[in-house]
Amino acid sequence: MALRVYELVGAGDRRFSPYCWRTRMALAHKQLTADCIPCKFTDKELIAFSGQTKVPVLVDGDDVVSDSWAIACYLEDKYPERPSLFGGGYGRSLTKFFNIWVDNEVNSKLIRMVVKDIHDRVHPDDRDYFRASREARFQNSLERVQAERPIYMERLQQSLELVRPMLHGQPFLCGQSPAYADYILFGTLQWIRCSSPLEVLEVADPLHAWRERLLDAFDRMARGHSRL
Amino acid sequence: MALRVYELVGAGDRRFSPYCWRTRMALAHKQLTADCIPCKFTDKELIAFSGQTKVPVLVDGDDVVSDSWAIACYLEDKYPERPSLFGGGYGRSLTKFFNIWVDNEVNSKLIRMVVKDIHDRVHPDDRDYFRASREARFQNSLERVQAERPIYMERLQQSLELVRPMLHGQPFLCGQSPAYADYILFGTLQWIRCSSPLEVLEVADPLHAWRERLLDAFDRMARGHSRL
Structure with missing residues (x-):
């Protein structure tokens, strides 16, 4: 099942959140593709399932992870055989x-x-x-x-x-x-x-x-x- | 031949330089012993051979290294089989x-x-x-x-x-x-x-x-x- 990332969207479909960019680059580094689901600041109900109110939110099967640092740690631990984000x-x-x-x-x-x-x-x-x-x-x-x-x-x-x-x-x-x-x-x-x-x-x-x-x-x- | 480290000395033989402590701890981490040669601020001639005026100075055989960061890198590269200072x-x-x-x-x-x-x-x-x-x-x-x-x-x-x-x-x-x-x-x-x-x-x-x-x-x- 494909990964999903909820990320901030602005006018004209622009994606500008620094934290969402960290996650986008981390996923690419791990050679993972994800569906990026745009989410406005005021779309809080769209990510209510994550138990908090901020993007990025990663959904990987049954796993739901929010906060870009937690997502990076999750990806490193879940996909250790792929290129390392931290180097140990x-x-x-x-x-x-x-x-x-x-x-x-x-x-x-x-x-x-x-x-x-x-x-x-x-x-x-x-x-x-x-x-x-x-x-x-x-x-x-x-x-x-x-x-x-x-x-x-x-x-x-x-x-x-x-x-x-x-x-x-x-x-x-x-x-x-x-x-x-x-x-x-x-x-x-x-x-x-x-x-x-x-x-x-x-x-x-x-x-x-x-x-x-x-x-x-x-x-x-x-x-x-x-x-x- | 034993390693030598020139390090700052104060009143009552106290050793207080933060940079010399970095080097002392790095040597211990690498399981290396060194002769510590006390050097006052005004003992510039004692370390003139290093081509500069600051401690710590490490002497390892023919190698002379000054600056605590350069010394740490030197130890890591020269003694790679010993515990790593940086982890890659x-x-x-x-x-x-x-x-x-x-x-x-x-x-x-x-x-x-x-x-x-x-x-x-x-x-x-x-x-x-x-x-x-x-x-x-x-x-x-x-x-x-x-x-x-x-x-x-x-x-x-x-x-x-x-x-x-x-x-x-x-x-x-x-x-x-x-x-x-x-x-x-x-x-x-x-x-x-x-x-x-x-x-x-x-x-x-x-x-x-x-x-x-x-x-x-x-x-x-x-x-x-x-x-x-």
């Missing part, structure tokens, strides 16, 4: 740290830089929900939050400066081939790419060439998705 | 990230919290050098830098909050047994333990129990070293 126990532990770090130090800055752009590209049915929930979170209007972009751009670049040395002498963060840590940060950049005209990577940035490699990975799976 | 290529890449993160986000905060305490415990010959170089770096007196401790304690705890989830369900950061990422952060905590009365970990903190485990590792090698 130490790698899993350290990838978990990288996952937490990206969520806390990268995504938290980026959301402030593009929150109005995202609003304009979520599904029309979701716009009121998105504005109300994000304005409550930031205690400010989306417009005013995004206007602080230059401050957060500087902080973002300082955080990315910790990642760039990983590409010294190797094409991917994890080494000669990509693994789940690559997909974690790639998901973040794909999120921006699909939801804002903002470009956070200069062409000369080694992370730019790295992102190009991942856009080409798995038969250019991610490249066809963009803000256009 | 993905693990090495991710440990490198963890190394950069600890240096930038943990050590940089901690030095400000204990810089006067360290001054009081460096070798008497090094005190003038230490005060002058650190006051130039911080553009402030050691006393005034350390007086800002509460601000940096709060920031430090926020950073450590990213590490604590690694200990969910496992006794070490890397899993069921410690590896080099454990020694990276342990070196930092041992540095504080050997150079200041400050306690940065509450007894209920999972990192406290983790540090106790590493103090007991390798026949309690690190436990005998403290500020006393």
Whole structure:
């Protein structure tokens, strides 16, 4: 029976959730195909069976797994004979740290830089929900939050400066081939790419060439998705 | 021929460099013994043969390696049949990230919290050098830098909050047994333990129990070293 993934959908069928991109790339890495079922922010009843309210949700036979990190661990344990996402126990532990770090130090800055752009590209049915929930979170209007972009751009670049040395002498963060840590940060950049005209990577940035490699990975799976 | 490590020494023969502790723990992990040669901050001529001015410096036959990260990579590659420090290529890449993160986000905060305490415990010959170089770096007196401790304690705890989830369900950061990422952060905590009365970990903190485990590792090698 085919796997199913419930993933966030925006206006014009765009798929922009960073966490759903982590799962998409992880499935491709494991050479698994899945039916992707689009789910709006306000389609909570569609994933109520998972016992929580957020995508991605993976359904694999009788197994239901939510949260992108839990899904990656599930895939690694359920399909150990397929290419590894973590490269063993130490790698899993350290990838978990990288996952937490990206969520806390990268995504938290980026959301402030593009929150109005995202609003304009979520599904029309979701716009009121998105504005109300994000304005409550930031205690400010989306417009005013995004206007602080230059401050957060500087902080973002300082955080990315910790990642760039990983590409010294190797094409991917994890080494000669990509693994789940690559997909974690790639998901973040794909999120921006699909939801804002903002470009956070200069062409000369080694992370730019790295992102190009991942856009080409798995038969250019991610490249066809963009803000256009 | 026995390995030699040049390492920082303070007053009363104390060994407090976080980077030298990384190397000590890495050698023990690889089941290698080394002669530890004490070296004051101002003993630059003692390690001039290494072509640079910082400890640790490892001498293994004809090989001379400086910088704790380069030493860890050297040991992993030179002694591959011994217990692994990284657990493979993905693990090495991710440990490198963890190394950069600890240096930038943990050590940089901690030095400000204990810089006067360290001054009081460096070798008497090094005190003038230490005060002058650190006051130039911080553009402030050691006393005034350390007086800002509460601000940096709060920031430090926020950073450590990213590490604590690694200990969910496992006794070490890397899993069921410690590896080099454990020694990276342990070196930092041992540095504080050997150079200041400050306690940065509450007894209920999972990192406290983790540090106790590493103090007991390798026949309690690190436990005998403290500020006393």
